[in-house]
Amino acid sequence: MNKIALIAWLTACAVSIWFAFHIKYKVQELEAELGIAQIGIESDREAIRVLEAEWSFLNQPSHLADLAERYLDFKPMLATQVVHLSDIPPRGSDDADSLDSIIEELLRNAPDNPARDTKKSNGGAALMRTGATQ
Amino acid sequence: MSFRPDRTDRIVTHETGLAATGNERVRTEQSRTEPTGFGPDGRPCHPCGLDRHIDHSAYMVLDGTVKQALELGKTRLIATGLVMTVAFFAIGIRLVDLTLLQGSPHHKTQQITSNAARTQVRADIVDRNGVVLATSLPSASLFADARIVPDPERAARELHRILPETSQSELLAKLKSAKQFVWLKRHLTPRQKAQVNSLGIPGLNFRREQQRFYPHGDLTAHAVGFTSIDNQGLAGMEQSFDELLNSTSEPLRLSLDVRIQHIMAEELSATISEFSAVGAAGMVFDVRNGEVVAMVSLPSYNPNNAGIANDDSRFNRATLGVYEMGSVFKLFTAAMALDEGVVSVNDGYDTTDPIRIGRFTINDYKPKKRWLSIPEILIYSSNIGTVHMAMEAGTPMQKAFLSNLGLTRPASFELPEIGRPGLPSNWREVNTMTIAYGHGISVSPLQLVRAAGVLVNGGELKSATLIKRSPGETVTGPRIISEATSRQMRRLMRLVVLHGSGRKANAEGYMVGGKTGTADKLRNGRYVRNARMSSFLGAFPMNDPRYIVFVMVDEPKGTKQTHGFATAGWVAAPVAKRVIERMGPLISMEPIEDSIADEPIEQLLVQVQAQAGGHSLASQ
Numbered sequence: 001m002n003k004i005a006l007i008a009w010l011t012a013c014a015v016s017i018w019f020a021f022h023i024k025y026k027v028q029e030l031e032a033e034l035g036i037a038q039i040g041i042e043s044d045r046e047a048i049r050v051l052e053a054e055w056s057f058l059n060q061p062s063h064l065a066d067l068a069e070r071y072l073d074f075k076p077m078l079a080t081q082v083v084h085l086s087d088i089p090p091r092g093s094d095d096a097d098s099l100d101s102i103i104e105e106l107l108r109n110a111p112d113n114p115a116r117d118t119k120k121s122n123g124g125a126a127l128m129r130t131g132a133t134q
Numbered sequence: 135m136s137f138r139p140d141r142t143d144r145i146v147t148h149e150t151g152l153a154a155t156g157n158e159r160v161r162t163e164q165s166r167t168e169p170t171g172f173g174p175d176g177r178p179c180h181p182c183g184l185d186r187h188i189d190h191s192a193y194m195v196l197d198g199t200v201k202q203a204l205e206l207g208k209t210r211l212i213a214t215g216l217v218m219t220v221a222f223f224a225i226g227i228r229l230v231d232l233t234l235l236q237g238s239p240h241h242k243t244q245q246i247t248s249n250a251a252r253t254q255v256r257a258d259i260v261d262r263n264g265v266v267l268a269t270s271l272p273s274a275s276l277f278a279d280a281r282i283v284p285d286p287e288r289a290a291r292e293l294h295r296i297l298p299e300t301s302q303s304e305l306l307a308k309l310k311s312a313k314q315f316v317w318l319k320r321h322l323t324p325r326q327k328a329q330v331n332s333l334g335i336p337g338l339n340f341r342r343e344q345q346r347f348y349p350h351g352d353l354t355a356h357a358v359g360f361t362s363i364d365n366q367g368l369a370g371m372e373q374s375f376d377e378l379l380n381s382t383s384e385p386l387r388l389s390l391d392v393r394i395q396h397i398m399a400e401e402l403s404a405t406i407s408e409f410s411a412v413g414a415a416g417m418v419f420d421v422r423n424g425e426v427v428a429m430v431s432l433p434s435y436n437p438n439n440a441g442i443a444n445d446d447s448r449f450n451r452a453t454l455g456v457y458e459m460g461s462v463f464k465l466f467t468a469a470m471a472l473d474e475g476v477v478s479v480n481d482g483y484d485t486t487d488p489i490r491i492g493r494f495t496i497n498d499y500k501p502k503k504r505w506l507s508i509p510e511i512l513i514y515s516s517n518i519g520t521v522h523m524a525m526e527a528g529t530p531m532q533k534a535f536l537s538n539l540g541l542t543r544p545a546s547f548e549l550p551e552i553g554r555p556g557l558p559s560n561w562r563e564v565n566t567m568t569i570a571y572g573h574g575i576s577v578s579p580l581q582l583v584r585a586a587g588v589l590v591n592g593g594e595l596k597s598a599t600l601i602k603r604s605p606g607e608t609v610t611g612p613r614i615i616s617e618a619t620s621r622q623m624r625r626l627m628r629l630v631v632l633h634g635s636g637r638k639a640n641a642e643g644y645m646v647g648g649k650t651g652t653a654d655k656l657r658n659g660r661y662v663r664n665a666r667m668s669s670f671l672g673a674f675p676m677n678d679p680r681y682i683v684f685v686m687v688d689e690p691k692g693t694k695q696t697h698g699f700a701t702a703g704w705v706a707a708p709v710a711k712r713v714i715e716r717m718g719p720l721i722s723m724e725p726i727e728d729s730i731a732d733e734p735i736e737q738l739l740v741q742v743q744a745q746a747g748g749h750s751l752a753s754q
Contacts, residue, residue: 046272049255056266056349061396076716079643079725 080109255344256365258385259358259372261392262427262602266349266385267358268372268437270365273321273345276330276338279314283337286310293318293338296329320363321345346372350392352434353399356450357390357426357549357600360437369440369448371600373550387602389425394418397716398428401709402685406432409690409705415451415579416709418717419682421587421673423609424596426580427681429453454551456576457686460653460702461635462586462671463572464520468512468626469589470535471523473619479626479738480745482507483522491564496521496571499652499701507742512626512649513634517571524570525563532566538614539585540595541577548600553578572651583682586671588614589623590647590679625735628676632732633739639672639707641714643725645732647679648672648710650702655689665689670706674714675723677731685709 068074083106089099259268276297283289286309294302297319308316321343322330330338346361348354359370367376375386402414418428431451435443449455471477484505489496498516511519524532536542544552556576558565568574577585584598593615603609615623627647630636635650648671655665669686673679685706692698696705718725 049269050271052266053269053271053347053349056269059265060350060353061393062353062400065396065400077719078715079641079718082643082725084724 078109081106257379257382260385260387261390262388263391265392267354268346268348270344271347273343274327274340275320275343276318276322276340278309278316278318279337280309280311280316281314283309283335289335292333296326348437351436351438353395354390355434355437356431356452357388357429358437360440370549374548388600389427389602390429391427393720394717395428395430397713398430401712402430402432405687405705405709409687409693409700411687411690413451413688415686417452417579417583417684419583419587421591421679421682423603423607424598425603426598426600450551453547453549453578453580454553456553456556456578457667458573458576458653459582459669460572460651460667461515462649462651462669464512464515465589465623465649466536466539466585467520467524467570468508469615469619469623470532471527472622473615474527474531476527477508477523479508479622480742483519485516485518489518489521491567494564496567509626509629509739509742512630515635520570521567524566529561529563529566532569533561539588541581541585545578545581545584545598547580547598555581572653579684579686582671583684586682589620590673592617593620624676624679625738627673628735629739635703636670636707638703639670639710641711642728644714644718644723645675645677645726645728646672646714647676650707652701666700668700668702668705670702670710672710675726677726683710683713
């Protein structure tokens with residue numbers, strides 16, 4: 001009886017020792033992993049900061065204006081190009097003439113089309129994307 | 135003490151037998167008594183009889199005694215065992231508690247603080263939409279341990295080749311200094327760093343540092359400011375929020391909108407080159423909550439290389455510069471007279487004769503030589519009419535009114551560069567006259583837009599800020615003029631743009647109102663005819679004003695297109711128009727049908743002019 005108890009105790013002892021060391025090594029391993037992950041996070045954060053700075057740099061309004069001028073056929077919108085929703089006649093009403101006149105007025109108010117060099121500028125594609133026709 | 139080995143004593147012996155000391159005591163006492171053969175009281179005792187006696191009685195008692203003793207021992211064992219178990223359990227629970235529950239957070243906090251210390255970077259500065267205006271980038275700085283650099287001459291030569299902006303002799307002096315730590319070059323580019331590394335010279339080392347970077351360069355230079363090489367704020371918001379930027383990681387959100395800032399800067403610099411001006415300033419100010427949405431001062435400088443910027447470009451004309459604003463001030467004179475009930479909007483003054491005071495003569499730029507109503511005085515920018523208005527109000531009232539508008543003391547603003555207004559040392563009658571039309575008092579554009587906000591926003595003076603207010607935050611300020619006066623001022627400003635000198639500022643659809651100002655510049659205490667400040671103070675939309683746009687051009691020269699004119703109506707007003715037209719869609723402002731909205735305002739002028747007919751007849 002005593003022997004069995006002794007063996008049981010010794011086994012328990014050995015198991016717990018093994019377990020303790022197992023945990024210890026596991027923890028060390030995890031800590032090393034954590035350290036690597038933290039270094040990784042840190043360098044990623046730095047990279048994000050650099051990229052954000054670059055993004056902001058590339059988004060300088062003067063740079064965007066330059067790009068828009070080169071590749072788009074858009075002009076700054078004028079207030080006269082905006083029509084209130086209430087000014088548009090309801091669908092199917094007899095007042096179709098007034099809609100035509102509104103559109104006509106809008107076209108008249110639109111700024112002059114800039115000189116277009118379709119080879120150089122990508123204006124056509126841009127207009128297609130917006131669903132507008134010329 | 136008497137010793138008598140009797141039954142009771144024996145029992146005591148057995149009882150105490152469990153305790154080692156008790157046993158010992160009994161035994162020594164016995165060994166002391168036995169050789170003498172006498173009791174302590176001197177009587178001889180008989181050992182055999184005694185033994186027998188004891189044995190005899192012991193057998194009778196022992197059974198009960200031993201049992202009792204064993205019971206007792208058992209109880210004590212159990213008690214001790216229990217105590218031990220409880221103690222071990224307590225230790226066990228504490229162990230679990232420390233290792234699994236409590237221990238880890240303690241460990242973690244320690245790590246976080248050490249991490250934070252390592253990665254603490256100066257916080258970003260962003261615009262109102264989150265566009266980065268200032269950020270900290272990692273960089274490497276080169277230093278040397280001069281004691282262990284083997285060949286300073288060669289090292290200096292090689293380093294100079296990689297870092298051409300450093301002087302070779304300086305490098306050599308540093309490398310020969312035998313100091314343990316000496317900076318060779320701060321903030322190297324990654325390429326330079328790689329090249330220095332590939333030299334393989336012992337004693338050269340890098341230290342990781344943070345370098346401040348301004349992606350938008352000169353666009354927001356005066357607002358954001360710049361830092362020293364050690365990331366210490368030296369100007370602008372970098373200086374005023376130096377501690378905050380160093381202690382938090384949250385970006386500092388300015389009220390500036392980088393797009394509107396760009397529009398203003400672009401239009402102003404176009405105007406500067408068109409009219410060969412020496413500089414310009416522009417502001418867009420939210421009259422509802424006091425936010426400065428754009429603040430431009432030209433010429434500007436690149437904050438990424440602030441060291442080489444000259445004083446003129448570093449000078450912030452929008453907040454630090456104070457200027458005589460000229461006719462723009464007539465708005466304040468009119469607002470004062472209307473609010474204090476000195477005049478009503480239907481009143482007017484005869485402007486036929488110039489005003490003479492002492493050696494001064496006050497005349498009109500374009501004399502009408504007739505009776506002018508209050509709206510007409512503003513439309514035609516009549517100095518004479520404005521002076522009459524101010525004189526009727528009086529010096530104390532003018533002083534108090536301008537002081538209420540915050541024009542007589544430096545503006546409270548986040549920037550460290552704040553100009554002190556130039557006031558007359560002795561505010562006499564002649565000062566009242568000239569101040570009425572904006573001469574003899576110099577204020578900063580910042581003070582001006584804040585005060586002008588009062589005229590159009592319903593009459594409250596709201597403190598100006600460069601920090602974005604939280605959405606929905608209502609800002610209140612002291613009431614300076616009544617809402618009725620503010621309404622009248624809006625109409626008057628609109629009339630100036632519809633019929634007066636501000637016609638070129640009329641951005642269709644945005645119902646712009648405003649006032650032009652052209653002031654001769656003071657040089658050595660004298661006004662110079664050909665050096666002017668042309669300015670335009672506008673607000674839009676006039677039916678419910680949202681923004682003040684202020685444009686000021688320093689020393690414009692007339693061109694052929696403007697028929698040689700360099701007055702505000704030709705120079706500053708068109709800038710305001712273009713700025714408003716371009717920023718309107720950006721701020722999603724719904725265009726207004728001006729012709730309809732202007733009707734009641736035009737009505738006012740017609741009504742006033744009808745009365746003027748009688749006056750002009752009377753004055754003739």
